[in-house]
Amino acid sequence: xxxxxxxxxxxxxxxxxxxxxxxxxxxxxxxxxxxxxxxxxxxxxxxxxxxxxxxxxxxxxxxxxxxxxxxxxxxxxxxxxxxxxxxxxxxxxxxxxxxxxxxxxxxxxxxxxxxxxxxxxxxxxxxxxxxxxxxxxxxxxxxxxxxxxxxxxxxxxxxxxxxxxxxxxxxxxxxxxxxxxxxxxxxxxxxxxxxxxxxxxxxx
Numbered sequence: 001x002x003x004x005x006x007x008x009x010x011x012x013x014x015x016x017x018x019x020x021x022x023x024x025x026x027x028x029x030x031x032x033x034x035x036x037x038x039x040x041x042x043x044x045x046x047x048x049x050x051x052x053x054x055x056x057x058x059x060x061x062x063x064x065x066x067x068x069x070x071x072x073x074x075x076x077x078x079x080x081x082x083x084x085x086x087x088x089x090x091x092x093x094x095x096x097x098x099x100x101x102x103x104x105x106x107x108x109x110x111x112x113x114x115x116x117x118x119x120x121x122x123x124x125x126x127x128x129x130x131x132x133x134x135x136x137x138x139x140x141x142x143x144x145x146x147x148x149x150x151x152x153x154x155x156x157x158x159x160x161x162x163x164x165x166x167x168x169x170x171x172x173x174x175x176x177x178x179x180x181x182x183x184x185x186x187x188x189x190x191x192x193x194x195x196x197x198x199x200x201x202x203x204x
Contacts (some may be wrong), residue, residue, distance in 0.1 A: 008114055026108055030107075040132060043158075047096070047128070050096055051125075055094040055122070129151060
């Protein structure tokens with residue numbers, strides 16, 4: 001990931017030891033709900049760089065092999081769930097899914113840093129954003145529609161304006177990144193409950 005030069009800080013690998021990897025320590029300034037758009041923008045930069053430099057020829061229904069690395073395809077482990085989704089998944093532009101928990105984003109003096117790439121799989125653009133939004137809500141509480149929509153816009157914007165420009169207009173954003181607003185339904189008028197009926201049964 002560091003070799004992508006996406007503009008997003010990735011911790012450097014310092015040592016490989018039996019049973020563990022030792023990475024650069026980047027501090028503990030975690031992000032919160034107010035930083036959701038910044039985290040989404042960082043994802044957009046990394047995804048655009050990965051797609052442009054490596055994954056532009058990949059397919060979501062096939063594993064991607066790189067020197068010393070095989071990234072699992074998107075469709076095989078999710079086949080049961082995807083069969084009910086009316087989208088041409090295999091034809092979408094390929095990025096990756098890194099389990100984007102909000103706790104895996106840090107603020108550093110050089111900007112946003114992203115850590116924990118243990119369980120990479122291929123994924124469409126926007127799939128990582130869904131995990132980022134859900135993990136933020138589960139950690140800090142309910143998010144507003146405006147916060148979610150701003151995160152979506154930042155991911156799309158950074159994917160396009162990164163120096164590793166990626167065109168997402170192949171059916172992906174509308175299908176995977178749309179944030180529908182729930183229709184407004186007025187509350188029903190309150191109804192008066194019927195008065196309780198007095199019982200004629202004598203008490204024992």
